[in-house]
Amino acid sequence: MPEGHTVHRLARVITELFRGSAPIASSPQGRFAGGAALISGRMCAGAEAYGKQLFVAFESADPLFMQVHLGLYGSWTFAGDGTVAVSHAIGAPRKRVGEKDTNLPAGVAFPPPPRGQVRVRLLGQHAVADLTGPAVCKVITDAERQAVIARLGPDPIRPDADPRRFFAAIDRRSTPIAVALMDQSVIAGVGNIYRAESLFRAGLDPHTPSRKVAAARVLALWSDLVETMRRGAATGTIVTTHDRDSAGGPFYVYRRQGLPCLVCGNAVRAEELAGRKLYWCPSCQRG
DNA sequence: CCTCTATGATAAA
DNA sequence: TTATCCTAGAGGT
Secondary structure, rough: OHHHHHHHHHHHHHHHHHOOOOEEEEOOOOHHHHHHHOOOOOOEEEEEEEOEEEEEEOOOEEEEEEEEEEOOEEEEEEEEEOOOOOOOOEOOOOOOOOEEEOOEEEOOOOOOOOOEEEEEEOOOOOOEEEOOOOOOOEEEHHHHHHHHHHOOOOOOOOOOHHHHHHHHHHHHOOOOOHHHHHHOOOOOOHHHHHHHHHHHHOOOOOOOOOHHHHHHHHHHHHHHHHHHHHHHHOOOOOOOOHHHHHOOOOOOOOOOOOOOOOOOOOOOOEEEOOOEEEEEOOOOOOO
């Protein structure tokens, strides 16, 4: 899935394209027809990301929010009419890791027809945003939005994040640290890549019980996630290798099972843990 | 055609 | 721990 950095980028793009306008919402696929009717034609007040949760605000007597969670393979595709620069596709990782600004080639009618199973289309004067494959897509109230946020741990990308909540949650758990990092109520926005890579960069054994990790190392882990995730949000790409190792690729261990570790040369390992694949280097990660 | 996989999360058993 | 949901692409038959 798109991890938290992607969702923050999406919030920024959607805000840039639609804040202060009243896009027409529709559900070409049909599965969000009711929700689209609730928000269509309402003034958009912008979008905000909290971990992997995306909220798009619409003005109303009581404000309405479109809550979107991309799940494993949701994605947004954007197109402009040539008067605005838009990021073309953000979300599911398969085709593209980065993004590029593309507008429709001259001569192609705006808006372009929806491609694939488009759950929601937001259509503005100069830009269109199509959402496909979300795990969650619904219209909620402000109270409901706040309830969703209340269940999340601090988000390292957000300036208002309180790391003490992360430290306390880590201290409370006996599950492996690798499992705790994937728990969105412990820390919001971390997914399988940032989990594997941050544990490598910290030299931590992923199986160490959460509460056994020394406080100084938990602090370092948080700081490192702040750095790498904010960079991911800024660039649109996850790169966790330090400059000296970056010739080996963007990752130290993620999807590198069986390959030599970029630092020590020993084979990177993988195993199934709590339903997700965990990657680590047994010799670099002993802490 | 089929099966598998994927940066996710939840409900049921 | 397994099943299930969401979608698209890659690979095999």
